[in-house]
Amino acid sequence: MFFSVTMSLDGCIAPEYMQLGQPTEKWLDQWMELQKYVFQQRFFRQNLKLGDGGETGRDNRIVEETFNRTGASIMGKRMFEGGEHNWPEEAPFHTSVFVLTHEVRQPWERPGGTTFHFVNDGIESALRQAREAAGQRDVRIAGGADVIRQYLNAGLVDEFSLAVSPVLFGAGLRLFDGIDPRGIALEIAEAINSPLVTHLNYAVHRK
Amino acid sequence: MFFSVTMSLDGCIAPEYMQLGQPTEKWLDQWMELQKYVFQQRFFRQNLKLGDGGETGRDNRIVEETFNRTGASIMGKRMFEGGEHNWPEEAPFHTSVFVLTHEVRQPWERPGGTTFHFVNDGIESALRQAREAAGQRDVRIAGGADVIRQYLNAGLVDEFSLAVSPVLFGAGLRLFDGIDPRGIALEIAEAINSPLVTHLNYAVHRK
Numbered sequence: 001m002f003f004s005v006t007m008s009l010d011g012c013i014a015p016e017y018m019q020l021g022q023p024t025e026k027w028l029d030q031w032m033e034l035q036k037y038v039f040q041q042r043f044f045r046q047n048l049k050l051g052d053g054g055e056t057g058r059d060n061r062i063v064e065e066t067f068n069r070t071g072a073s074i075m076g077k078r079m080f081e082g083g084e085h086n087w088p089e090e091a092p093f094h095t096s097v098f099v100l101t102h103e104v105r106q107p108w109e110r111p112g113g114t115t116f117h118f119v120n121d122g123i124e125s126a127l128r129q130a131r132e133a134a135g136q137r138d139v140r141i142a143g144g145a146d147v148i149r150q151y152l153n154a155g156l157v158d159e160f161s162l163a164v165s166p167v168l169f170g171a172g173l174r175l176f177d178g179i180d181p182r183g184i185a186l187e188i189a190e191a192i193n194s195p196l197v198t199h200l201n202y203a204v205h206r207k
Numbered sequence: 208m209f210f211s212v213t214m215s216l217d218g219c220i221a222p223e224y225m226q227l228g229q230p231t232e233k234w235l236d237q238w239m240e241l242q243k244y245v246f247q248q249r250f251f252r253q254n255l256k257l258g259d260g261g262e263t264g265r266d267n268r269i270v271e272e273t274f275n276r277t278g279a280s281i282m283g284k285r286m287f288e289g290g291e292h293n294w295p296e297e298a299p300f301h302t303s304v305f306v307l308t309h310e311v312r313q314p315w316e317r318p319g320g321t322t323f324h325f326v327n328d329g330i331e332s333a334l335r336q337a338r339e340a341a342g343q344r345d346v347r348i349a350g351g352a353d354v355i356r357q358y359l360n361a362g363l364v365d366e367f368s369l370a371v372s373p374v375l376f377g378a379g380l381r382l383f384d385g386i387d388p389r390g391i392a393l394e395i396a397e398a399i400n401s402p403l404v405t406h407l408n409y410a411v412h413r414k
Binding site for chain 2: 170177178187188190191192
């Protein structure tokens with residue numbers, strides 16, 4: 001089980017969390033700066049139906065490989081609610097997605113093979129269901145930071161990849177806030193140089 | 208002018224700041240885990256008189272190159288006070304070092320070519336003096352985080368290198384806390400893969 005997110009050099013995966021739930025212009029500017037490299041990748045553009053074109057180099061291959069290895073995703077309720085109205089009708093997952101929520105809701109099937117399942121009984125149950133749905137492929141935690149933290153602290157993450165963007169936020173939603181480092185030992189798997197973003201891959205062991 | 212520091216993957220360069228100024232055992236454990244790779248490098252061990260042996264690979268060359276390009280260093284008062292009693296008599300700088308402080312004090316000359324100068328009139332004055340002392344070589348901000356932040360926010364840093372250790376602190380002294388990101392544009396220079404630490408080099412431009 002793995003996660004793969006874009007992070008600022010000072011450890012943020014989003015600008016300061018919005019209390020009112022509505023992105024401001026500044027929020028969007030910062031977020032777009034963070035995610036700039038991925039919007040330039042051909043695979044990402046096609047998958048989100050943003051149009052043709054885009055880079056086809058190593059960054060693009062990494063984005064595509066991350067998609068291809070993923071047999072099912074897990075996400076938090078806020079990430080789902082953020083995407084529910086913004087993803088295209090053919091949502092960009094094309095697999096089962098397990099949403100951690102208190103809401104009781106029937107599975108929501110989208111064209112193109114994405115089905116959202118709403119899980120009410122915790123992270124281990126979501127992981128079990130996701131593993132079964134993923135078959136031979138891997139389970140990805142899509143986000144957000146609090147869901148990643150819960151799985152890390154529970155010792156359930158095997159690997160993760162950070163795409164470190166060359167931006168500083170100063171303040172924001174930190175990926176590793178609330179991590180309990182006493183149980184986590186990281187091993188560097190690879191660092192991949194690119195002009196737009198730096199890919200850092202780690203294996204996670206228990207201490 | 209550049210800085211080069213070791214950072215945890217979650218952006219810390221030291222455990223939580225000690226109010227009483229005395230390192231606890233836990234503080235030292237975390238700090239040693241962060242700095243583990245450098246204590247294994249031959250050049251670092253020789254320069255701090257920690258004994259023979261040590262790695263002689265790429266990490267060691269990077270540590271040595273950082274030393275060789277440095278013609279003068281700038282540091283904050285707390286870093287100086289932390290090192291004053293812990294560096295060997297032959298302090299590991301072997302150049303002029305400019306200490307930002309309110310204390311009025313005569314230059315302190317150590318065997319081996321290190322002279323500490325105490326600067327009372329601000330960061331630009333310290334930089335001017337350090338540039339003059341450095342000659343053809345570069346000026347390094349040795350630390351700590353608050354001094355680095357002041358130079359970054361003033362637009363005076365040209366480049367920096369982070370040695371990112373594969374450790375998470377969860378909480379601690381963050382390198383980029385208090386940075387004003389609106390004036391800072393980063394450009395990736397290089398990412399260097401190593402089993403012990405990841406070297407990330409950036410050029411800094413004004414936005």
